[in-house]
Amino acid sequence: MLxxxxxxxxxxxxxxxxxxLMNRYMAFVxxxxxxxxxxVCGKRDVEECVSDVFYEMYRMRESLDLTKGSLKAYLAVxxxxxxxxVYRKQRKTNNVLTSLDVRDCDVAPSPHNVEEAVAxxxxxxxxxKEIQELGWPDSxxxxxxxxxxxxxxxxxxxxxxxENTVDKKKSRALAKLKQAISHV
Amino acid sequence: MDExxxxxxxxxxxxxxxxxxxxxxxxxxxxxxxxQRRRIKQAAYRKxxxxxxxPVCIPKxxxxxxxxxxxxxxLYAAGLDSVSAxxxxxxxxxxxxxIQENEEGAGYMLAQCVTVENEEIIFTLENVxxxxxxxxxxxxxxxxxxxxxxxxxxxxxxxxxxQEIAGVFEWWPDRPETISCTGWGIPPxxxxxxxxxxxxxxxxxxxxxxxxxxxxxxxxxxxxxNTEEVSEAITYTLSHxxxxxxxxxxxKNLTYGALEEIGPTGYNNDISIxxxxxxxxxxxxxxxxxxxxxxxxxxxxxxxxxGGSRGYGPYLETNSGIKQPYEPxxxxxxxxxxxxxxxxxxxxxxxxxxxxxxxxxKIPYLFVYSGEEQTVFLRMPQEGEVARLNQRVEFSEGPIVxxxxxxxxxxxxxxxxxxxxxxxxxxxxxQSPNIIMCFPGGVIxxxxxxxxxxRQSNFGWDEGGIIGVHAFISSPESDEVKVVFQYPQFWLMxxxxxxxxx
Numbered sequence: 183m184l185x186x187x188x189x190x191x192x193x194x195x196x197x198x199x200x201x202x203l204m205n206r207y208m209a210f211v212x213x214x215x216x217x218x219x220x221x222v223c224g225k226r227d228v229e230e231c232v233s234d235v236f237y238e239m240y241r242m243r244e245s246l247d248l249t250k251g252s253l254k255a256y257l258a259v260x261x262x263x264x265x266x267x268v269y270r271k272q273r274k275t276n277n278v279l280t281s282l283d284v285r286d287c288d289v290a291p292s293p294h295n296v297e298e299a300v301a302x303x304x305x306x307x308x309x310x311k312e313i314q315e316l317g318w319p320d321s322x323x324x325x326x327x328x329x330x331x332x333x334x335x336x337x338x339x340x341x342x343x344x345e346n347t348v349d350k351k352k353s354r355a356l357a358k359l360k361q362a363i364s365h366v
Numbered sequence: 367m368d369e370x371x372x373x374x375x376x377x378x379x380x381x382x383x384x385x386x387x388x389x390x391x392x393x394x395x396x397x398x399x400x401x402q403r404r405r406i407k408q409a410a411y412r413k414x415x416x417x418x419x420x421p422v423c424i425p426k427x428x429x430x431x432x433x434x435x436x437x438x439x440x441l442y443a444a445g446l447d448s449v450s451a452x453x454x455x456x457x458x459x460x461x462x463x464x465i466q467e468n469e470e471g472a473g474y475m476l477a478q479c480v481t482v483e484n485e486e487i488i489f490t491l492e493n494v495x496x497x498x499x500x501x502x503x504x505x506x507x508x509x510x511x512x513x514x515x516x517x518x519x520x521x522x523x524x525x526x527x528x529q530e531i532a533g534v535f536e537w538w539p540d541r542p543e544t545i546s547c548t549g550w551g552i553p554p555x556x557x558x559x560x561x562x563x564x565x566x567x568x569x570x571x572x573x574x575x576x577x578x579x580x581x582x583x584x585x586x587x588x589x590x591x592n593t594e595e596v597s598e599a600i601t602y603t604l605s606h607x608x609x610x611x612x613x614x615x616x617x618k619n620l621t622y623g624a625l626e627e628i629g630p631t632g633y634n635n636d637i638s639i640x641x642x643x644x645x646x647x648x649x650x651x652x653x654x655x656x657x658x659x660x661x662x663x664x665x666x667x668x669x670x671x672x673g674g675s676r677g678y679g680p681y682l683e684t685n686s687g688i689k690q691p692y693e694p695x696x697x698x699x700x701x702x703x704x705x706x707x708x709x710x711x712x713x714x715x716x717x718x719x720x721x722x723x724x725x726x727x728k729i730p731y732l733f734v735y736s737g738e739e740q741t742v743f744l745r746m747p748q749e750g751e752v753a754r755l756n757q758r759v760e761f762s763e764g765p766i767v768x769x770x771x772x773x774x775x776x777x778x779x780x781x782x783x784x785x786x787x788x789x790x791x792x793x794x795x796x797q798s799p800n801i802i803m804c805f806p807g808g809v810i811x812x813x814x815x816x817x818x819x820x821r822q823s824n825f826g827w828d829e830g831g832i833i834g835v836h837a838f839i840s841s842p843e844s845d846e847v848k849v850v851f852q853y854p855q856f857w858l859m860x861x862x863x864x865x866x867x868x
Binding site for chain 2: 196197200201204205206208209210212213216225226229230232233234236237240241250251252254255256258259262266302303305306307309310313318324325326328329330332340341342356359363
C-alpha cells in the first residue's frame with residue numbers, strides 16, 4: 183500500500199488505517215521513543231508514549247501533506263516531540279541528572295525572531311549536509327547515536343563493526359561536524 | 367558538542383527529517399513483542415475513541431470435554447503469556463473462505479452436514495455460509511451408477527476417447543463430462559437445476575461454479591439473501607431438480623470469542639493458524655485458516671509442491687504413526703479439489719486408520735515475504751579490481767551483506783557498446799536461526815545512469831537465496847550503480863503443532 187493510499191484509508195476508514203499505520207511503523211516509532219526515554223522511563227511509559235504518537239497522527243490524518251514529507255517523517259517528528267515532552271515531565275518528578283545524551287530543549291522550537299528561525303534552519307540544513315558527506319558508515323553512526331539514541335554496542339551490532347571502531351569513527355565525525363557548524 | 371547536535375536533530379522539521387531518513391539508507395527499528403504491540407494498539411484505539419478491540423462476546427458454542435482438555439494442554443504448553451497476544455477476541459469463521467476478526471454484522475454457517483440419497487445419487491450438503499448480505503451453498507453429489515472405466519480412460523488417455531466419439535480428429539469433441547471445472551458463471555445450459563427455499567419462498571441465485579471429477583460433482587452457488595433474515599430457528603430447503611432430491615438444513619451463529627473455539631490454534635511471529643478438522647469419506651480433512659498480523663505476506667505452509675519448500679512440509683502425527691498428506695499437498699484428487707482451496711486457507715487430506723483418535727497436525731515452517739525495499743549505491747571498481755565492501759543492507763529481520771564488488775569486460779565489445787559485467791557477492795547475516803532470509807532471483811534491481819539494467823544473471827545459492835549476481839551494463843557513463851533489494855523472503859522456522867481428538 184502506497185503512503186497516499188494509507189493516508190486515504192486513515193480518512194475513509196480510520197480503524198483500518200490506524201491498524202495498518204501501527205503495523206507498519208510501530209517498531210520504528212518505538213526505536214525513537216525508547217532512544218529518548220530509556221534512561222528515565224519504564225517499558226509501560228514508553229508504550230504509552232508510542233500510543234500517543236499514533237493517536238496524534240490519527241488526529242492529524244486530514245491535514246497530512248505528503249509533499250512536505252513521508253508518513254515516516256511525520257511520525258518521527260511526532261515521536262521526537264512527544265518523547266521530549268515525557269522526558270521533561272519525568273525528569274522533574276524523578277529528579278534525574280541530565281546526561282550528555284539528553285538535555286532540556288523546547289518541544290517545538292519557538293524562535294524569538296525571524297532571524298533566529300532562519301539561522302536555525304540554515305544550521306539544520308548544514309548539519310544534514312555535513313552528516314551526509316561523512317559517508318557510510320560514519321553518517322549512520324551519527325544518526326543512530328544522536329537521532330535514535332542508540333548505544334555504541336547496539337550500533338556496532340547493527341553495522342557489523344567493532345565497538346571501539348564505532349567510538350573512533352564517532353569522535354572523528356564529531357570533530358568534522360564541529361568544525362563545519364562552528365562558523366554559523 | 368554532543369548536546370548541540372542532539373538539539374539540532376531533535377528539532378528537525380518534517381521535510382528535514384524526511385531528507386535525513388532517506389539518506390540514511392538504513393532501517394532502524396526496535397524489536398517489540400506481541401504483548402507490547404497489543405497494548406500499544408489498544409491504548410491508541412482507546413484514545414482515538416475507536417471501537418477496536420471490541421468487548422468479548424460469549425458465543426453459544428460447546429466444546430467437547432476431550433477437545434477442551436487438549437485445548438488447555440496446548441495453551442499451557444505454548445505459554446499463556448504469548449498465546450493470542452496480538453489477536454482480538456471476536457472472530458467469525460467463514461468455512462472455506464477464512465476467519466474474520468472484529469467484523470461487523472452477523473454471520474451464520476451450516477449447523478450440521480446433511481446427507482440424503484436416492485437410487486441415483488448421494489447428495490451431501492457440505493458447507494453453507496451466510497455473511498455480507500449473501501449466502502454461499504456447497505454440496506457434493508456422488509453418482510451411484512458411474513462408468514469408472516470410461517473415467518479412467520479419460521484420465522489416462524483422453525485423445526483415444528475423443529477419437530472414438532468423433533470418429534475423426536476433432537479439436538473439441540463432445541466428451542462425456544467426467545472431468546471438468548468451471549469458474550464462477552456456469553453456462554446456463556450446463557447449470558444444474560438447484561434451488562434454495564425458505565418458508566416457501568425461492569431465493570434468487572447469483573452465481574455458481576461446478577467441478578466434476580469422476581463420480582463426484584461439487585458445486586457452489588451464491589444466493590442473494592439479506593443475512594439479517596437468517597436465524598437459527600428457520601429451516602431451509604435445498605433441492606436438486608435434475609435428480610429429484612432435496613434436503614433440509616439449519617444454520618448456527620458463527621461468531622466465536624477465541625480462535626481456540628474454532629479449532630486448535632498455534633501462534634508464532636504474530637501469525638495464528640487454526641485447524642478445522644473433520645472426517646469425510648474415510649479421510650481426515652484439515653482446513654487451515656490464518657490471521658496474519660506479522661507484516662509479512664504468507665506465501666505457503668511449506669507445501670513441497672510450491673516455491674519456497676525446504677523439501678519437507680506439513681504432516682500428521684496419529685496413534686498409528688506419521689501420515690503425509692495427499693499429493694499434491696493442499697489438494698485431494700487434483701482437479702476435483704484444487705479449485706476450491708485457497709493458497710493460504712488451505713486444505714490437507716490424509717488417510718487415517720479406523721483406530722486413530724488423537725492427532726497432531728504439524729507445520730514445521732512458513733514461507734513468507736515482506737514488502738521491504740532497500741537501495742544502496744555502489745561504486746564500480748576499476749576493471750580487474752575486487753572491492754571488498756562488507757556493506758550491510760538492513761532489513762527488519764537482519765541484513766544482507768554485500769561482500770565484494772568487481773567489474774570485468776563483457777562478451778559484447780563493440781565500439782559503441784562496450785559491455786561491462788558487474789559482479790557482486792552477497793551473504794545473509796540472519797540474526798535468528800528461526801527467521802531465515804533469502805532473495806530469490808529477480809528481486810534485486812540494478813540501475814546505472816537512471817536506466818534499469820536489462821540483463822542480469824544470478825549464481826550460487828545458499829538455502830534458496832542467491833549469493834551472487836552478474837549485471838551486464840552497456841557503456842556506462844557513470845561509475846555509480848544503484849542496487850535495489852526488494853521483497854526479501856523468509857522461512858519462519860517456528861513450528862505449529864495443532865492437537866485435536868475426534
